[in-house]
Amino acid sequence: xxxxxxxxxxxxxxxxxxxxxxxxxxxxxxxxxxxxxxxxxxxxxxxxxxxxxxxxxxxxxxxxxxxxxxxxxxxxxxxxxxxxxxxxxxxxxxxxxxxxxxxxxxxxxxxxxxxxxxxxxxxxxxxxxxxxxxxxxxxxxxxxxxxxxxxxxxxxxxxxxxxxxxxxxxxxxxxxxxxxxxxxxxxxxxxxxxxxxxxxxxxxxxxxxxxxxxxxxxxxxxxxxxxxxxxxxxxxxxxxxxxxxxxxxxxxxxxxxxxxxxxxxxxxxxxxxxxxxxxxxxxxxxxxxxxxxxxxxxxxxxxxxxxxxxxxxxxxxxxxxxxxxxxxxxxxxxxxxxxxxxxxxxxxxxxxxxxxxxxxxxxxxxxxxxxxxxxxxxxxxxxxxxxxxxxxxxxxx
Numbered sequence: 001x002x003x004x005x006x007x008x009x010x011x012x013x014x015x016x017x018x019x020x021x022x023x024x025x026x027x028x029x030x031x032x033x034x035x036x037x038x039x040x041x042x043x044x045x046x047x048x049x050x051x052x053x054x055x056x057x058x059x060x061x062x063x064x065x066x067x068x069x070x071x072x073x074x075x076x077x078x079x080x081x082x083x084x085x086x087x088x089x090x091x092x093x094x095x096x097x098x099x100x101x102x103x104x105x106x107x108x109x110x111x112x113x114x115x116x117x118x119x120x121x122x123x124x125x126x127x128x129x130x131x132x133x134x135x136x137x138x139x140x141x142x143x144x145x146x147x148x149x150x151x152x153x154x155x156x157x158x159x160x161x162x163x164x165x166x167x168x169x170x171x172x173x174x175x176x177x178x179x180x181x182x183x184x185x186x187x188x189x190x191x192x193x194x195x196x197x198x199x200x201x202x203x204x205x206x207x208x209x210x211x212x213x214x215x216x217x218x219x220x221x222x223x224x225x226x227x228x229x230x231x232x233x234x235x236x237x238x239x240x241x242x243x244x245x246x247x248x249x250x251x252x253x254x255x256x257x258x259x260x261x262x263x264x265x266x267x268x269x270x271x272x273x274x275x276x277x278x279x280x281x282x283x284x285x286x287x288x289x290x291x292x293x294x295x296x297x298x299x300x301x302x303x304x305x306x307x308x309x310x311x312x313x314x315x316x317x318x319x320x321x322x323x324x325x326x327x328x329x330x331x332x333x334x335x336x337x338x339x340x341x342x343x344x345x346x347x348x349x350x351x352x353x354x355x356x357x358x359x360x361x362x363x364x365x366x367x368x369x370x371x372x373x374x375x376x377x378x379x380x381x382x383x384x385x386x387x388x389x390x391x392x393x394x395x396x397x
Contacts, residue, residue, distance in 0.1 A: 018069035023296035033141035055096025185235035223350035277338030280317035
C-alpha cells in the first residue's frame, strides 16, 4: 500500500515516512567540540560531483518510486553553506528522478540566516533538526566555560528560526551529563516548552568517537540507561497528565515505545527507531569515501583518520543481528525490539541487555495504567518530581 506523503509533524526525523534513509555526511568537520560526539572532527568533505553519484549508489538498494529520506549530516553540515545544500538537492532530483526524495537535517544551529530559513521552508517542510546538550558542547575544546557561549548563540538562533515560522525538532543525547544536569525532568520539559520547542528526541549515547574517550563522564551502562530513562518516562507521563497537560510536548522515544507495547497483541506489532532493526537494511551512510552499510552511528569511525578506534561491523548487519538476538527467543518484547543499536554491547555486564528490557517493562506498565497511576506517580502531578540519583560510575567493560 502506498503511504501518503507525511505532513506537519509527520515530516519530523523521528516519524517521517521513508523506504530508505541516507545519512549524507557532506562535511565531517565541526565548529564545536562535543565531548560525546560519535564522529571525531576531520576534514572529509563531499563535492557536488560526489552527491551526483548518490542516486546510482542507491539503485541497487531501492526501487523506482521509493521514498528516500536524505538526512544532511556531518560533522556540521551547515558549514558547507546553504547554496551548496540547495545545489545538492537539485542534483539528487535531477540524477535520480525515479525516487521520491525527502530531506531532513541535523545542525548545532550555530549558523542560520534568511537564506537558510528559505531553504528549510522550500525543501525541509519548515522543520529543522537541532542538536543541544548541557555542558558538553564547547565552542573551544580547551575552555569548559565556552559552553556558555554555545548556549547563548543557540538560544538566539532558536528564537530567530521560530520567528521565521520554522519548527525545531530538538535532539538531546541521553548521556550521563543530561541526567546530572536535570535531576528533575519537569525542569527539562518546561525549559523547552518555554522556548517554543514541542518535539524532542532523547538519543542514546554510543561508545564511539569522542564518547569512547570520555565514557566515564558521559557514558551509561545498559542498566543505568534503562533505569534513568524509565524514571524520565514516568515523569513525562505525569507531566502530560498534570496541570501542564495542555502542553503539546512530544517526547521520543517514549511516545513511540507506547505505540510499540500497545501493538504487541496485534497481528503485526509495530517497532520504532533504533529498536526496529530497520538500520540493518534500510539505513545507509554515504560520505566522501563512498557507501557504507548502516546508520551513521555504526559507521562514524570508518575511514576517520582522527579516530583512535575503528568500529567496523562489515556489510552483513542482518546476520550480526540474528546472532546477537540468539538469547532473546524467550523475551516477550522480541517482536518490537531488535536489541537496539549494534554499536552498543548487548551484554555489558550490568545485568541489563542493550534493548532495555526494564525500560520496555516501564512502557508496558504506564501504557496499561493511564487512568490509574500509582501513588508514587501521582505525587509527581504537583511538579515536585523526586531527584534522580545517579549511581557512581562503574568502569565500562
